[in-house]
Amino acid sequence: MHLCLSDGWGGLEMYPARIIPELARQGWEAHGLALDGSRVAESLVAAGVTPLTMASRGQALWRVRRILAYLKAREIEVVHCHKSSDLRLGALLASLRPGLRLFFTDHMGVTRPKRDPYHRWAYGRLTRLFSISETTRARNLRAFPLPPERIRRLYLGIDPAPYVAGLPADERLALRADLGVPEDAVAIGLPGRITPGKGQRVWVEGLARLVDARPELAWHGVLIGGLAADEGSNAAFVAELRDRVAALGLSERVHFAGFRGDLPRCLQALDIVCVPSRNEAFGLTVIEAMAAARPVVGADSGAIPELVDASTGRLAAPEDPEAWAEALGELVADPALQYRLGQAGRARVLEAFTLERHVRALVGEYAGEPAA
Structure with a gap:
């Protein structure tokens, strides 16, 4: 499940719908969690996915049991977050459902350290943090409370x-x-x-x-x-x-x-x-x-x-x-x-920099395969 509770519209918000067709081509069934009425939700529908929607980020947190039931009913084992503010929910899901694999892509590039108790808890639930360039990975290594092996550089890709x-x-x-x-x-x-x-x-x-x-x-x-x-x-x-x-x-x-x-x-x-x-x-x-x-x-x-x-x-x-x-x-x-x-x-x-190459590396991580 791609989790993106954003009401904005930019590269970060476009990403889930952009990769979903390639995920399907490579054999993965994608789901989405988005804000009701958001452009993210609309883009997921256009990509062939009917997302689970919430009225607000706060509602998503207090309806966490419903989201867990949704994950269980559809045998969803992977949650991928795209906004740092969504990690609160992602980490809560991973804490309440042991075995859930939690991923986060830092699309923006962190600008300040995140090593306080909350961030240690939230980022500590991550299976892997993806940096979209070597530049952002260097920042991530300095900023996040994670060992280097859990922060991977994964360049974005496009369909040429x-x-x-x-x-x-x-x-x-x-x-x-x-x-x-x-x-x-x-x-x-x-x-x-x-x-x-x-x-x-x-x-x-x-x-x-x-x-x-x-x-x-x-x-x-x-x-x-x-x-x-x-x-x-x-x-x-x-x-x-x-x-x-x-x-x-x-x-x-x-x-x-x-x-x-x-x-x-x-x-x-x-x-x-x-x-x-x-x-x-x-x-x-x-x-x-x-x-x-x-x-x-x-x-x-x-x-x-x-x-x-x-x-x-x-x-x-x-x-x-x-x-x-x-x-x-x-x-x-x-x-x-x-x-x-x-x-x-x-x-x-x-x-x-093809989308096929990007998603192949991504699903390897989803499946728990070692990086090539």
């Missing part, structure tokens, strides 16, 4: 099939126009939630530096992400970013495309993908872009350097617009380099 290039030329041209990209321009995209931590500000400043340093280059910037709070973005920051784009004279060269539900398709319309986030715990957008055979310019911080190297893209300091201008200028000016980096990136995803 939807990212294969295949748009007909006229359809790609129409999509680029829809994204505001002129026919003769190199499309520099930045997908993701528009919030201060995602690095859009340094990206815009870098584009301004690129105009000054390489005025002969034809390019167009595309921000793909919601423009309002209900789409996961910071509306005040969006307004601030629009103002900065105008102040830098970039209004004709940077397009706010808004939320798109067809990111794999949109990536085919881009030529370069940027991920300037300062502190990514993993970087799902990075491997999505690589799967689409697009070169990546990423921040030289967090977990991104674990995914991007000189063979698949370029790294730039997350607070250095000049470095971003230099990296982007090199790629914009060299289509052959774009192609080589993109092909190498796709090959790396197929080797190391």
